[in-house]
Amino acid sequence: MIIRLNIYGQNDNTNDKSRDSKIKITITIGDKVLTAMLNDNPTTRDFISLLPLTLTLDDYAGTEKVIKLSKKLSVKNSPSGSDPSVGDIAYYSPWGNLAFFYNDFGYSNGLIILGKIDSDMEVFKKHSGTVKVRIDLIN
DSSP: OOOOBOTTSOBSOTTOGGGOOOOEEEEEETTEEEEEEEOOSHHHHHHHTTOSEEEEEEEETTTEEEEEOSSOOOOTTOOSEEOOOTTEEEEETTTTEEEEESSOOOOEETEEEEEEEOSOTHHHHHOSSOEEEEEEEEO
């Protein structure tokens, strides 16, 4: 069975409330657990197929924590670029990087927003170098 999600996480069958689905993840950094709501797009669905993940993120330009994923994600139906803000989770398609923005940044070609962290981003700022994270899908 395939349940198709829209951007609000509702399935296409609005008469069946028991199948109400949201694309949510947790990001664990040490003893701190952040939550995020993911967008519904082909890139995000491809990313979700990799979960759960334990990653060591590197700092990039004092703006984001990044890591090159083990495989390139789909960019089908993606915008040509995006203007990320604090809390955005994004995929930078030219390099195959997953990025967590803890500072604001400008428009970048090839950047696809996957979702938004709805928790305090200070934990990313506290780690000036690398940081180990665990990403899990919330059922």
